[in-house]
Amino acid sequence: MTNILLTGSSRGIGAAIAAALDLPGITLIGHGTNSGIPADFVDPAAPAVLWQAALDQFGGQIDVLINNAGVFEENPIDRDDDAWLANWNRTMQINLTASAALCRLAVRHWQERKAPGRIVNIASRAAYRGDSPAHWHYAASKAGMVAMTKSIARGYARDGILAFAICPGFTMTGMAEDYLASRGGDKLLADIPLGRVADPAEVATAARFLALDAPPSMTGAVLDINGASYVR
Incomplete structure (x- = not known):
């Protein structure tokens, strides 16, 4: 039995990943606002609470962590200084710091158990290409997630701890629909x-492959899913 913790599982990419992992031999615990274990990642303590709740439900063993939870909110540079900084910090806390906290707990869990484990981080094309003038914070948070993934892969491969990232471009979720509507869909x-x-x-197909089947030598890989809108 493989035990998987998936954040942001209640809609969009997260819900699709949960559906793709509805397989024999897989037990998945989701986190989200509409289903699974609730946790507000604005709260710095929330990742540890979520991890412990999942660990308790799994009977003390988590094999795979998939970090998908995130926000995509406008933050124009002409905003009031305090409001701009607050929104920057909010996005960093939810998109990057909460994921980092969960990755740390996962790595320590596998080290203590002397067991292998896998991390799959859902980043974004914006990590490499950047984003709009109102989304510096989003691009920076996703670039940080990619760098963190590579650091984990390099640092713990000898322990059997593998880390991968996926960088989607626009994906037809609620966030993308709002963005397409606001920026002019045809042009994009x-x-x-x-x-x-x-x-x-x-x-979700890529996430399932990385979580279950990707060969160990792929650790540190970042997979692009963007319709060739950014190739590197």
């Missing part, structure tokens, strides 16, 4: 050679 779609945004199920 013209920038995607495939001619469409990704479906959450496509991201």
Whole structure:
């Protein structure tokens, strides 16, 4: 039996990942606002509470951590100074710091058990390409997630602890629909050679592969799912 903790599982990419991992031999615990274990990642203590709750439900063993929870909120630079900084810090706390806290707990858990484990972090194309002038914080948080993933992969591979990241481009979730509507969908779609945004199920297919089947030598890999809108 493989025990998986998935954050942000209640909608969008997270819900698609949960569906993709509805397999024999897999036990999944989700976290989210609408289902699973509730935890507000604005609270610095929330990741540890979530981890312990999942650990208790799993009987003391977690094998895979998938960090998917995140926010995508505008933060224009002409905002009031305090409001701009507060929004920057909120995005960093939810998107990066909470994920880092869970990764740390996962690594320590596997080290203590002398057991292998896998981390899959859902980052973004913005980590490499950047984002709009109102989304510095989002791009920076996702770039940090990619760098963290690579650091974990390099630091703990000898312990059998593997780390991967996925960088989706626009994906048809609630966040993407709002963004497409606000920025002019046709113009943005013209920038995607495939001619469409990704479906959450496509991201979920990659997440399932990394969580269960990717060979150990792939640790540290970052998979792009963006319709060739950014190639590197």
